[in-house]
Amino acid sequence: xxxxxxxxxxxxxxxxxxxxxxxxxxxxxxxxxxxxxxxxxxxxxxxxxxxxxxxxxxxxxxxxxxxxxxxxxxxxxxxxxxxxxxxxxxxxxxxxxxxxxxxxxxxxxxxxxxxxxxxxxxxxxxxxxxxxxxxxxxxxxxxxxxxxxxxxxxxxxxxxxxxxxxxxxxxxxxxxxxxxxxxxxxxxxxxxxxxxxxxxxxxxxxxxxxxxxxxxxxxxxxxxxxxxxxxxxxxxxxxxxxxxxxxxxxxxxxxxxxxxxxxxxxxxxxxxxxxxxxxxxxxxxxxxxxxxxxxxxxxxxxxxxxxxxxxxxxxxxxxxxxxxxxxxxxxxxxxxxxxxxxxxxxxxxxxxxxxxxxxxxxx
Amino acid sequence: xxxxxxxxxxxxxxxxxxxxxxxxxxxxxxxxxxxxxxxxxxxxxxxxxxxxxxxxxxxxxxxxxxxxxxxxxxxxxxxxxxxxxxxxxxxxxxxxxxxxxxxxxxxxxxxxxxxxxxxxxxxxxxxxxxxxxxxxxxxxxxxxxxxxxxxxxxxxxxxxxxxxxxxxxxxxxxxxxxxxxxxxxxxxxxxxxxxxxxxxxxxxxxxxxxxxxxxxxxxxxxxxxxxxxxxxxxxxxxxxxxxxxxxxxxxxxxxxxxxxxxxxxxxxxxxxxxxxxxxxxxxxxxxxxxxxxxxxxxxxxxxxxxxxxxxxxxxxxxxxxxxxxxxxxxxxxxxxxxxxxxxxxxxxxxxxxxxxxxxxxxx
Numbered sequence: 001x002x003x004x005x006x007x008x009x010x011x012x013x014x015x016x017x018x019x020x021x022x023x024x025x026x027x028x029x030x031x032x033x034x035x036x037x038x039x040x041x042x043x044x045x046x047x048x049x050x051x052x053x054x055x056x057x058x059x060x061x062x063x064x065x066x067x068x069x070x071x072x073x074x075x076x077x078x079x080x081x082x083x084x085x086x087x088x089x090x091x092x093x094x095x096x097x098x099x100x101x102x103x104x105x106x107x108x109x110x111x112x113x114x115x116x117x118x119x120x121x122x123x124x125x126x127x128x129x130x131x132x133x134x135x136x137x138x139x140x141x142x143x144x145x146x147x148x149x150x151x152x153x154x155x156x157x158x159x160x161x162x163x164x165x166x167x168x169x170x171x172x173x174x175x176x177x178x179x180x181x182x183x184x185x186x187x188x189x190x191x192x193x194x195x196x197x198x199x200x201x202x203x204x205x206x207x208x209x210x211x212x213x214x215x216x217x218x219x220x221x222x223x224x225x226x227x228x229x230x231x232x233x234x235x236x237x238x239x240x241x242x243x244x245x246x247x248x249x250x251x252x253x254x255x256x257x258x259x260x261x262x263x264x265x266x267x268x269x270x271x272x273x274x275x276x277x278x279x280x281x282x283x284x285x286x287x288x289x290x291x292x293x294x295x296x297x298x299x300x301x302x303x304x305x306x307x308x309x310x311x312x313x314x315x316x317x318x319x320x321x322x323x324x325x326x327x328x329x330x331x332x333x334x335x336x337x338x339x340x341x342x343x344x345x346x347x348x349x350x351x352x353x354x355x356x357x358x359x360x361x362x363x
Numbered sequence: 364x365x366x367x368x369x370x371x372x373x374x375x376x377x378x379x380x381x382x383x384x385x386x387x388x389x390x391x392x393x394x395x396x397x398x399x400x401x402x403x404x405x406x407x408x409x410x411x412x413x414x415x416x417x418x419x420x421x422x423x424x425x426x427x428x429x430x431x432x433x434x435x436x437x438x439x440x441x442x443x444x445x446x447x448x449x450x451x452x453x454x455x456x457x458x459x460x461x462x463x464x465x466x467x468x469x470x471x472x473x474x475x476x477x478x479x480x481x482x483x484x485x486x487x488x489x490x491x492x493x494x495x496x497x498x499x500x501x502x503x504x505x506x507x508x509x510x511x512x513x514x515x516x517x518x519x520x521x522x523x524x525x526x527x528x529x530x531x532x533x534x535x536x537x538x539x540x541x542x543x544x545x546x547x548x549x550x551x552x553x554x555x556x557x558x559x560x561x562x563x564x565x566x567x568x569x570x571x572x573x574x575x576x577x578x579x580x581x582x583x584x585x586x587x588x589x590x591x592x593x594x595x596x597x598x599x600x601x602x603x604x605x606x607x608x609x610x611x612x613x614x615x616x617x618x619x620x621x622x623x624x625x626x627x628x629x630x631x632x633x634x635x636x637x638x639x640x641x642x643x644x645x646x647x648x649x650x651x652x653x654x655x656x657x658x659x660x661x662x663x664x665x666x667x668x669x670x671x672x673x674x675x676x677x678x679x680x681x682x683x684x685x686x687x688x689x690x691x692x693x694x695x696x697x698x699x700x701x702x703x704x705x706x707x708x709x710x711x712x713x714x715x716x717x718x719x720x721x722x723x724x725x726x
Contacts, residue, residue, distance in 0.1 A: 036677065040684040065652065065677045072653045073673045081669045289428065290435045306444045310436045314399065314428045321403040324684055 001138075001178040001205050003237050007347050011229065011256040014346040017237055019137045019178070021077070022084045024052045026237060026258035027346075029244070029339045030087060031332055032266060035060040036070075036080045039266050040321075040328040043082045049301065049333040050340070053085040053137075055261045058130050059094030063113050063120070067133035075135030087261075088136035090127040090169075092182070093210065093242065096145040104144060106161060124168035132174050140208065141169040143182040148214040155186035163198050170202050178205040180239060186211060187220055189227055196231045206259075207232045208239035213248075222251050229255035246275075246338060246362040250355045253342060265335045269327035272316045275334040279361050283327065288313040301333035302326075364501075364541040364568050366600050370710050374592065374619040377709040380600055382500045382541070384440070385447045387415045389600060389621035390709075392607070392702045393450060394695055395629060398423040399433075399443045402629050403684075403691040406445045412664065412696045413703070416448040416500075418624045421493050422457030426476050426483070430496035438498030450624075451499035453490040453532075455545070456573065456605070459508040467507060469524065487531035495537050503571065504532035506545040511577040518549035526561050533565050541568040543602060549574060550583055552590055559594045569622075570595045571602040576611075585614050592618035609638075609701060609725035613718045616705060628698045632690035635679045638697040642724050646690065651676040664696035665689075 002018040017024040031038045031046060033054045038046060046054065056076060061067060070079050076086055092109075095102055099111035108123025127142035142165045146158040162184045173179045181199035185191030192209075199207060209228050212221050225240065229252070232238045237258045243249065244262015252260070265275065272283045276296035283295070291309035303312070303326040315323035338358070345354035365381040380387040394401045394409060396417045401409060409417065419439060424430060433442050440446055458465055462474035471486025490505035505528045509521040525547045536542045544562035548554030555572075562570060572591050575584050588603065592615070595601045600621045606612065607625015615623070628638065635646045639659035646658070654672035666675070666689040678686035701721070708717035 035681050035683065036674070037683050037685045042685065042688065064681065065673070069653050069673065069677075073655055073671055079671070079674050079677075081674075290432050292436055308436055308442070310428070310432065311399070311442050311444075314432075314442075318398050318427060320398065320400050321684060321687055322400045322405065325405065325688075 003206070003235065005234070009346045009349045009351040010254065012253050012346050012351045013256060013258065014343045015237075015258065017258075019085045020176070021137055022052060024085060025340075025343055027249075027253050027339055027342060028053065028259050029335050030055045030259065030261040031335075032261055032263045033080065033082075034263075035064070036076065038328075038332075040270065040324040041266075041332070043080065045302075045329060046082070046332075047084070049329065050336045051084070051332070053087060054082060055087045055089065056080075056134070056136065057091070057094060058088050058127060058134070059091035059098070059122075061088075061134060062091065062122075062130050063115055067130040071133040071135070075133075077135060085137040086134075087138040088131050088134055088140065089241070090131070090140040090142040090182075091122055092127075092140075092143040093145050095122060096147070104161070106164070108142070108165075109144075124165040125172065128169050128172040128174075132177065136177065138178045138180060138206070139174075140180050141166045141182055141204075143184055143210055145214070146184050146186045146211050148186065148211075148216050150186045152188055152191075155184075155188055155191055159185050159191050159195055163195065166199060167202055170204065180204055180206040180208050180237075182208045182210040182241070183228060183232075184211045187216060187224060189224075192224065192228055193231060196228065200233060204236070206237040206239060208241050208259075209257075210241045212240070213242050218248075221248065225252045225257070226255045229257055232256075244335075246335075247359060250359055250362075253346075254351065254355060265331035266328055269331040270324045272323075272327065274327060275331050275362075277361070283309070283312050283316050285313070295330060296334075299330065299334065299337075301330050303330040303333075366569070366598065368597070372709045372712045372714040373617065375616050375709050375714045376619060376621065377706045378600075378621065380621075382448045383539070384500055385415060387448060388703075388706055390612075390616050390702055390705060391415060391622050392698050393418040393622065393624040394698075395419075395624055395626045396443065396445075397626075398427070399439065401691075401695075403633065403687040404629075404695070406443065408665075408692060409445070409695070410447070412692065413699045414447070414695070416450060417445060418450045418452065419443075419497070419499070420454070420457060421451050421490060421497070422454035422461065422485075424451075424497060425454065425485075425493050426478055430493040434496040434498070438496075440498060448500040449497075450501040451494050451497055451503065452604070453494070453503040453505040453545075454485055455490075455503075455506040456508050458485060459510070467524070469527070471505070471528075472507075487528040488535065491532050491535040491537075495540065499540065501541045501543060501569070502537075503543050504529045504545055504567075506547055506573055508577070509547050509549045509574050511549065511574075511579050513549045515551055515554075518547075518551055518554055522548050522554050522558055526558065529562060530565055533567065543567055543569040543571050543600075545571045545573040545604070546591060546595075547574045550579060550587060552587075555587065555591055556594060559591065563596060567599070569600040569602060571604050571622075572620075573604045575603070576605050581611075584611065588615045588620070589618045592620055595619075607698075609698075610722060613722055613725075616709075617714065617718060628694035629691050632694040633687045635686075635690065637690060638694055638725075640724070646672070646675050646679050648676070658693060659697075662693065662697065662700075664693050666693040666696075
């Protein structure tokens with residue numbers, strides 16, 4: 001893996017992340033393909049709208065169909081028919097957010113599957129084995145995602161586990177698969193700083209900040225984004241996990257983050273909330289009933305080029321599968337285009353203007 | 364509308380149905396786009412697999428979003444982004460099968476919407492007005508779909524309504540929109556014969572047989588297919604409504620029918636039942652778990668070219684939207700390809716062999 005910053009504008013930066021399966025332009029948005037498919041999209045459609053990398057979930061794929069099955073079917077790329085880069089998270093966050101019951105121990109987590117109630121164990125060794133079997137281009141260390149709020153003492157204990165697991169994962173790093181560390185430490189600056197320093201000592205291909213967007217106030221999140229970014233190595237990609245509200249993205253890019261993932265564009269699409277150059281729009285609005293116009297006249301996506309708001313409203317109210325398809329194409333195109341324009345603004349030294357203009361629209 | 368029989372093999376025939384929006388090769392299968400979209404498919408995908416015409420439903424589109432809305436959005440073709448021919452049924456069958464409450468009178472049907480319980484009236488005038496607003500290439504007359512079983516007396520009364528309505532629809536025929544008559548008469552040969560003779564006297568662009576697949580035994584259906592086909596004009600397209608089981612299609616093509624529609628390939632796809640050259644397959648079968656092979660090695664569809672049975676099983680069990688998409692692409696491709704091969708067999712004078720080979724597989 002090679003990473004190079006091409007241009008800086010303040011702390012915002014645009015760069016290239018080069019992997020054997022393709023180049024990713026940063027700041028990059030990674031559509032989420034939780035269980036081996038970006039919901040409602042085909043791989044061809046993802047390519048057409050310019051997705052350079054997708055994220056997939058270790059936790060889900062481990063439980064179903066199982067990483068051994070995927071390995072025997074040629075790995076995750078062949079399985080899902082996607083030949084560009086894939087980043088897999090380690091499953092830490094999903095164990096924390098989805099499993100009904102979990103017992104965190106020093107060497108890993110015992111948890112109950114949200115699918116069938118069966119008991120499982122996930123430690124650093126298992127997380128690395130699963131990601132090796134999946135064959136992702138970028139693997140994430142197993143981390144202990146600290147709940148919000150947590151006392152300083154709990155957050156510190158949790159952080160030690162995260163660091164110990166990070167070290168163990170690092171030892172199991174596979175040739176040809178990049179490995180990113182994940183900074184935890186709840187909302188305690190001291191712990192975040194300590195964690196990042198330790199991670200840098202261990203040494204990773206990239207560095208992520210996790211444990212945000214877990215229920216904290218926006219200001220706390222923004223403060224921590226701005227606090228952590230400058231602590232992360234300048235010559236490595238910086239990944240802000242799970243954050244995808246575009247207002248938050250603007251703050252994070254300004255602080256110097258490079259990579260993002262979020263289910264927001266895809267999930268909102270299925271719920272009929274669409275992103276446009278005029279802000280968010282609920283497609284079910286009565287006023288769209290006989291509206292001939294495209295959802296967003298400034299948008300060049302397949303949906304906006306071919307369908308009226310009247311038709312999109314009809315499909316949504318009729319709960320048609322094509323509604324989810326056309327809405328998802330539009331929202332992901334909007335996101336990827338937003339990132340494309342944001343990179344350009346950094347390139348031209350105009351990120352401040354870009355941020356000022358969009359912050360009003362997206363908030 | 365022009366129709367020409369190009370080649371006959373016994374009573375089976377292959378021909379061309381020429382409409383201003385495109386040519387349809389017969390025997391033709393029409394994918395069903397009930398409410399303005401063939402479920403799970405985009406218009407581009409339908410074209411790619413060779414669909415030459417789709418069917419859409421007057422009843423559904425009248426209730427939602429309303430034919431006036433569709434008219435104001437440029438008609439059904441523009442609304443759904445489909446520039447090839449569309450056939451609309453008249454709504455008769457849906458009033459019969461879907462509405463909670465209906466009162467049939469001599470001049471039409473009062474019925475309760477299955478969506479919101481509101482009361483509506485559909486007569487020949489309304490059916491023609493709605494189809495004119497939709498702008499379909501082929502409209503169907505309003506018919507009274509006789510329930511099964513019915514007494515001779517009831518079937519006769521029902522038939523008189525159908526004929527009266529057919530006559531009224533014929534008077535309202537629009538220039539540029541073909542109009543097909545529909546033969547009813549339940550399972551009484553005498554009534555079917557009478558109905559067809561009267562329809563021919565009125566004069567239509569094509570002739571359909573309705574009121575089959577309403578609960579009768581297969582032998583009854585097949586007997587009636589074979590009884591009615593030779594009564595229909597040779598120089599006009601013959602449409603067997605709602606029949607799409609491929610075993611039934613083989614019987615009907617042998618008898619001389621030209622057009623078919625059915626939700627079976629699309630509905631079965633969403634339920635995980637897939638058509639292959641080896642017969643029907645349930646994609647959720649345990650044995651497919653780690654199966655690298657395509658669903659059907661003889662199939663050239665996007666799904667079979669790019670995905671393993673293991674992945675298709677995973678998507679289905681995970682209830683992913685892509686599962687419904689890939690399954691629908693496959694099933695419709697299979698159907699359209701089946702019809703293509705069937706036409707070729709007629710062209711080569713080998714329909715009997717084609718029927719014998721496939722009858723075993725599809726039954």
